[in-house]
Amino acid sequence: MPVTIYDVAKAAGVGISTVSRVLNENTNVREETRIRVLEAIEALGYKPNILARNLSRSHVQTVGVVLSYLTSPFQVTVLQGIERFLAQAGLDLTIFSLESPKRRETLLENLSHGRRCDGLIVISFTPQQRFLQRFQRYHTPVVIADFRDERIPSVYVDNVEGGYLATKHLLGLGHTRIGYILDHTEPPNGSGGNEPGADRQRGYVRALLEAGIPFDPMLVSESGLHSRERGAVAAERLLNRADRPTAIFAASDVIALGVMECARKAGLALPDDLALVGFDDIELASFIGLTTVRQPMQEMGRHAAEIVTRLMRGEKVERMSRQLPVELVVRESCGALALAERG
Amino acid sequence: MPVTIYDVAKAAGVGISTVSRVLNENTNVREETRIRVLEAIEALGYKPNILARNLSRSHVQTVGVVLSYLTSPFQVTVLQGIERFLAQAGLDLTIFSLESPKRRETLLENLSHGRRCDGLIVISFTPQQRFLQRFQRYHTPVVIADFRDERIPSVYVDNVEGGYLATKHLLGLGHTRIGYILDHTEPPNGSGGNEPGADRQRGYVRALLEAGIPFDPMLVSESGLHSRERGAVAAERLLNRADRPTAIFAASDVIALGVMECARKAGLALPDDLALVGFDDIELASFIGLTTVRQPMQEMGRHAAEIVTRLMRGEKVERMSRQLPVELVVRESCGALALAERG
């Protein structure tokens, strides 16, 4: 029913390959013929069938993005950066949300087989070796955002530096008992790479040591996830101690939110009773006046998208992996939002 | 290079159509043969080529979601609901972010032509008639979330009721000068349908009238977008008046955030100097203790996804359009986050 390349060819009085040529902007077509074909296309309202084209070219003009939670402001912001780049590049973006670690396996299993996308961007984790190999066999480039892995192109920040900056700031404020809350130490599926949370901890420890303060493992708490609830629970462990810290460095703003919530319940006022520094600088941070370490989230996405895109086109990419800068953003440390007694 | 259906057929000593049959779980295959084919598939590590399958079946196993901003917590939450449903249904999800109204035209233009997705979910706006027709010609079902349009399946809430509930609550608190901030009155591209913001205003007016308070147009302010910044600007117009309102109903939580920011700058304490009610109940609302009208965002996404999916399969859908309930969630109205003087 729909008009095909044959209809156009017939209408223009040429062969289908000529139509294909003008469609693909191949130069080997006489201007005159080109016009004629274009007119036929216009007249018939012809639109190439993407499915057929995909099969022929064996690609799908799509890049996939694998992220763990659509609920994470950080990941969604990275996604924004990716989306913008891809949109102007004329590529489709399909998202795969993990939600559970087990889905990660099965998803990657599927993804690495069928040609569902021409390139893949993975946010905040690194796929296991076998998947990487399979993607390679299919010539599907994979790049990671927010995670550093020597094996594949990665876009990340200097998390050690970030942790250092945050801690240093707290130290500068006169704090000596500084807690640290991270998501988790162990990579969920033990597949190499540098966990951001662990790196931030290294920076934290380094700053401590430089200031002559011994590292106290009891001051580190794991939340498991980057979520407010879990952050609050992790904070509670720290804040319930007799020798509770006077300041906390949270590995993400979302966790910091949990800390705030916990502090509020405990009747601790920020920043007087408890100083707080987050990480990421999500949109919300400026609203609540949270001091944090800013990561260029959109930029990360943009770079990752640019890299996969070029790799997909077979272009040579100069810097396959890129480290982006972090920056400490000092705010009133939630002072603007003082506590009020609950009803 | 990769193993095809022919390789499997040869290895199993059958014809390719038989392999195809077992692949598609067609019953007309002798159990014995089936096993043999399955073994060959296993042995060769065969994976069907999706591109070829797509061309043959002329579909892509993908549904597209068109949203205006990936920065909108509301839309992202609806997206979550969609994603969950689609993932378990084994369908891919590709997202199209608008960002600018002009992109909307070109995007829909493209989308409505090529078979890039088998179904489409549009969030918070309604496509123009010509696009709808084109999608219909291609048998691509379109459903809308967060917008009601008689022409196509829509999932929405009773916004009039929502506005009524919010206003009624404020009235109950003793307020008589209640402001209303909405995104915009005019549909950006004048394409019919019921604008949520306008409906909420109807509920607002109704509540006012019922309480014997005349509707004052000067108490309504437009922000243009659902954004904190724009919300703050719109709030400023209201709050700068000599006869400023003592309460504000914001058409979204994000706008309410802007109102809070504005109030903070103006030195107004919530909820004492200014009462506030938002709309949506985004994740953040509970954190800051904002009273709001909850919409079941994930549910909206889920329903929309379910409807397109069934429509794609040619199934009959009982209720093509669905209205979901709204609910007033009373919180301390930001009282928990009292003001503190700025440095």
Add this chain to the structure above:
DNA sequence: CTGTTAGCGCTTTCAG
């Protein structure tokens, strides 16, 4: 420059 022809890998009649 341009037309012919052979696939891309799978689904789907249509005969056996």
Add this chain to the structure above:
DNA sequence: CTGAAAGCGCTAACAG
């Protein structure tokens, strides 16, 4: 039940 063969609509050699 099963195989042969004809597409799906487009791209890409390969001859002119």
